[in-house]
Amino acid sequence: MTNSMGTLFRITTWGESHGPALGCVIDGCPAGLPLDRTDLESALQRDVPDRLIGTPRGEMNRCEILSGVFAGRTIGTPISLIVWNNDARPASYDSARDTLRPGHADFTWLARFGHTDYRGGARASGRECIARLAAGAVAMKLAEMVGVRFSSRPIEMAGKTIAGEDDYELARAEILKHAEAGDSTGGIVALTIRGMPPGIGAPVFGKLQADLGRALLSIGGIKACEFGEGLAAARARGSTHNDPFHFGSDGQIETTTNLCGGLLGGISTGQDITIRLVVKPTPTIRIPQQTVHVGQKEPVTMRYEGRFDANYTPRVGPIAEAMAALVLVDHLIMSGLLPPTRLRDSAPGSP
Numbered sequence: 058m059t060n061s062m063g064t065l066f067r068i069t070t071w072g073e074s075h076g077p078a079l080g081c082v083i084d085g086c087p088a089g090l091p092l093d094r095t096d097l098e099s100a101l102q103r104d105v106p107d108r109l110i111g112t113p114r115g116e117m118n119r120c121e122i123l124s125g126v127f128a129g130r131t132i133g134t135p136i137s138l139i140v141w142n143n144d145a146r147p148a149s150y151d152s153a154r155d156t157l158r159p160g161h162a163d164f165t166w167l168a169r170f171g172h173t174d175y176r177g178g179a180r181a182s183g184r185e186c187i188a189r190l191a192a193g194a195v196a197m198k199l200a201e202m203v204g205v206r207f208s209s210r211p212i213e214m215a216g217k218t219i220a221g222e223d224d225y226e227l228a229r230a231e232i233l234k235h236a237e238a239g240d241s242t243g244g245i246v247a248l249t250i251r252g253m254p255p256g257i258g259a260p261v262f263g264k265l266q267a268d269l270g271r272a273l274l275s276i277g278g279i280k281a282c283e284f285g286e287g288l289a290a291a292r293a294r295g296s297t298h299n300d301p302f303h304f305g306s307d308g309q310i311e312t313t314t315n316l317c318g319g320l321l322g323g324i325s326t327g328q329d330i331t332i333r334l335v336v337k338p339t340p341t342i343r344i345p346q347q348t349v350h351v352g353q354k355e356p357v358t359m360r361y362e363g364r365f366d367a368n369y370t371p372r373v374g375p376i377a378e379a380m381a382a383l384v385l386v387d388h389l390i391m392s393g394l395l396p397p398t399r400l401r402d403s404a405p406g407s408p
């Protein structure tokens with residue numbers, strides 16, 4: 058199983074969608090970082106931006122810090138975080154028992170592990186991401202210390218481009234129209250990382266875009282990840298795709314444009330890192346679907362009556378920010394910009 062990520066700043070997540078709780082262990086967080094549960098809970102509140110289209114699940118996302126923090130500061134030991142599930146409803150999946158949901162991970166889990174968790178997919182559920190959000194909140198606090206900031210927004214949902222607030226409402230109406238008919242929709246999320254100093258990352262197998270891509274593509278339902286100009290680079294020419302260099306106001310080397318998305322040779326240029334993520338439509342839908350019953354070994358029509366996220370694109374943004382923060386903090390520690398063991402003003406043991 059692959060539930061851990063990172064080299065020096067390493068996380069392990071655990072827990073299932075319909076179990077009592079989910080959580081994570083962060084190993085490698087330097088001592089001296091101010092941290093309490095309100096930091097984490099405010100990050101977790103970002104998982105429910107729009108309950109009508111995002112998630113009908115009424116989770117409070119209460120979080121507890123079980124280890125690694127004393128008197129409001131990290132102490133350099135593993136940080137253990139737990140987030141309780143308070144609105145799991147496994148019974149709503151009873152009608153789908155032994156029936157493989159098209160588009161979900163039921164069949165592949167069965168093929169790999171010999172069983173499948175019919176109650177929402179266990180760790181293949183979007184709910185698994187709550188532990189990533191908690192870990193990401195810690196990484197973001199560290200990243201902010203060196204001026205690295207993360208933002209994201211849906212730029213397309215249900216086939217509608219979103220430039221402003223009005224577009225969001227139009228897209229939302231389109232999502233709800235399909236949801237009423239029992240169907241789901243997908244979208245595109247734009248992720249921007251600002252304040253990255255130049256020279257962070259590594260060549261060959263340690264390329265920053267490879268590590269970012271791996272982390273972002275590990276989010277359930279993400280089908281593609283574009284950096285900078287992305288797919289459009291295939292149709293560009295060198296003369297139009299290359300970003301020219303110039304000296305900035307402080308004499309530092311900068312690129313005039315940023316079509317490379319802030320990354321060259323797997324290392325940051327110092328410009329914004331720009332990424333787009335393709336979010337596929339929610340697989341579990343109420344429209345009847347052709348599938349098979351594993352026990353009866355017969356074709357069946359699946360008629361699911363439970364809850365599903367009409368469009369989880371708005372939820373992907375904060376999760377993508379968290380994943381990017383986890384990757385970048387690991388690289389910032391490896392490059393020496395963040396300290397591996399203690400922050401300068403820390404007083405471990407006597408905060």
Ligand SMILES: Cc1cc2nc3c(=O)[nH]c(=O)nc-3n(C[C@H](O)[C@H](O)[C@H](O)COP(=O)(O)O)c2cc1C
Nearest residue numbers: 161162181182183277278279340341365366369372
């Ligand atoms: C925040 C979030 C919420 C999700 N909500 C649902 C959902 O309600 N129902 C569902 O079938 N899939 C949902 N998904 C998508 C599945 O997790 C994903 O499609 C599944 O794990 C299969 O993995 P794959 O699509 O990456 O192959 C969600 C994903 C995320 C990130």
